Amino acid sequence: MSAIEIVDGRKIRIRFDAKKCIHSRGCVLSHPEVFVPNVQGEWIHPDAAAPEAVAEIAHQCPSGAIAYERLDGGPEEEAPKVNLVRLRENGPLAFHGALRLAGAEIGFRATLCRCGASKNKPYCDGSHASAGFVASGEVAVLADWPQRQNAALTVRLTVLPEPEKPSIGP
Numbered sequence: 001m002s003a004i005e006i007v008d009g010r011k012i013r014i015r016f017d018a019k020k021c022i023h024s025r026g027c028v029l030s031h032p033e034v035f036v037p038n039v040q041g042e043w044i045h046p047d048a049a050a051p052e053a054v055a056e057i058a059h060q061c062p063s064g065a066i067a068y069e070r071l072d073g074g075p076e077e078e079a080p081k082v083n084l085v086r087l088r089e090n091g092p093l094a095f096h097g098a099l100r101l102a103g104a105e106i107g108f109r110a111t112l113c114r115c116g117a118s119k120n121k122p123y124c125d126g127s128h129a130s131a132g133f134v135a136s137g138e139v140a141v142l143a144d145w146p147q148r149q150n151a152a153l154t155v156r157l158t159v160l161p162e163p164e165k166p167s168i169g170p
C-alpha cells in the first residue's frame with residue numbers, strides 16, 4: 001500500500017495519508033461503509049455516503065490523514081475561526097488551524113508527537129502506546145492533599161534586632 005491513497009467518487013475525492021494516521025478509528029467506527037475496516041484491497045468508498053457526510057468524516061479526523069476535494073462544486077474545508085490545539089490523553093498534540101510546517105502548508109489538522117518516540121516526527125505515528133507514554137494533561141494531585149488542606153496555617157515571625165544607631169561626636 002502506498003503512503004497516500006487517492007480515491008475518486010462521483011462527487012468527492014478522498015486522500016488518505018497512512019503515515020499521518022494515529023489509528024483513533026473514528027472513520028471506520030462512524031462510517032464503516034465509507035472506510036471499511038479489516039478488508040483486503042479497496043477499503044475507501046467515497047460514494048457510499050453523501051459528500052457532506054464524507055467531508056464531515058475528514059473534519060473529525062484529528063491527524064489530517066483524511067482530506068478531501070469536492071468534485072461537485074461543494075464547499076472545500078476551511079480553517080477554523082479560532083486556532084485550536086488539543087492535548088490528547090497519553091498521546092499527541094492535535095492542532096486545528098491553517099497549518100504550516102517548515103514553511104509548507106500541511107492542511108488544517110495534524111497530530112504532532114508529544115512523547116518523543118515517533119519514527120515519523122514531527123507527526124505522531126502511534127508509538128506512544130508501545131512506549132508506555134502516560135500524560136493525561138490533568139493537574140497532578142498530591143498524595144497527601146487532604147492532610148495539607150486541613151493542616152493549620154503556621155506562620156513564623158522572626159523579630160530582627162534594631163540596627164545600631166551611629167554615634168555622633170567624640
Ligand code: SF4
Pocket residue numbers: 020021022023024025026027028060061062063064065066
Ligand atoms: S486518525 Fe483519521 S484516518 Fe486515522 S483512524 Fe483516526 S479518523 Fe481514521
Ligand code: FES
Pocket residue numbers: 090091092093112113114115116117118119123124125126127128129
Ligand atoms: S505522541 Fe504519538 S508517537 Fe509520540
